[in-house]
């Protein structure tokens with residue numbers, strides 16, 4: 319057992335408490351990573367707020383990077399390896415994994431968490447990681463090697479926000495050159511959906527958000543046009559801007575109001591991609607007759623349908639070429655002691671990504 323400091327969620331909606339926890343050594347196929355950075359994602363906040371349930375106490379945090387500090391039996395990593403840590407845990411042999419969709423792995427999760435309080439009380443390893451802590455113990459399938467020339471703070475963003483946005487545009491939406499794309503929400507995931515659409519060759523990328531500042535960021539990341547969500551019938555304005563309705567609309571925020579309006583942007587045959595995650599139980603409304611009569615589709619995109627071994631090297635290459643923005647995504651760097659301030663800043667919606675630096 320190693321003693322580390324972690325930001326513990328003891329009650330939904332309450333501030334996290336920084337306290338010592340015990341971390342079990344890595345078991346077969348597991349790796350202990352000493353973290354350098356962990357970004358704050360809106361999924362962490364949804365869990366902290368109790369939006370998706372789960373057992374407490376828990377340690378959340380899942381967008382991390384660091385250095386391997388111990389390995390269990392059968393690990394292909396070695397101490398000193400630089401890695402990013404994701405929540406994508408894949409057995410490699412279930413039907414989902416075997417058909418190239420590791421984000422949908424159906425293998426049961428391990429029942430025992432490696433994290434516990436000093437008195438032995440088990441602590442939930444939130445989002446398969448528990449990365450609001452100085453170290454994590456995770457399955458080695460959750461890691462991807464990092465080259466020495468990338469900063470740990472920007473690398474951490476590749477673990478979730480970047481792959482979720484880009485993968486939704488490139489893998490799930492399958493955007494093709496010349497298409498008209500609408501991205502609702504210009505936060506951390508939305509900006510990456512925008513750069514994914516640009517990499518895929520979209521002719522028009524129209525960003526919709528409630529904030530003028532975020533729309534300015536959207537233009538920086540490749541949006542050709544921007545519209546305030548509060549404008550009257552923004553879907554009509556989008557159609558006027560592009561000269562036609564959208565081939566694809568990506569909803570990257572967890573607001574059901576955004577889901578209610580999203581189908582209005584679509585052209586016949588258009589596809590709506592659900593990326594942002596509202597709290598459990600929230601519902602959106604749409605007219606099935608329109609889908610049937612116009613050949614439109616709605617599909618979900620989890621973690622950008624990422625395959626780590628395929629996608630992380632590609633994204634690192636694009637970053638080195640200057641075709642993928644990562645540094646510009648970091649809007650704040652915070653010590654672990656100030657994690658509640660960093661979370662509060664993320665809640666305001668103004669941040670791109672706040673990163674905890676260990």
Ligand SMILES: [Zn+2]
Pocket residue numbers: 359360361362380381478479
């Ligand atoms: Zn995330």
Ligand SMILES: [Zn+2]
Pocket residue numbers: 408409410411412413414415416420422423424425
């Ligand atoms: Zn699997």
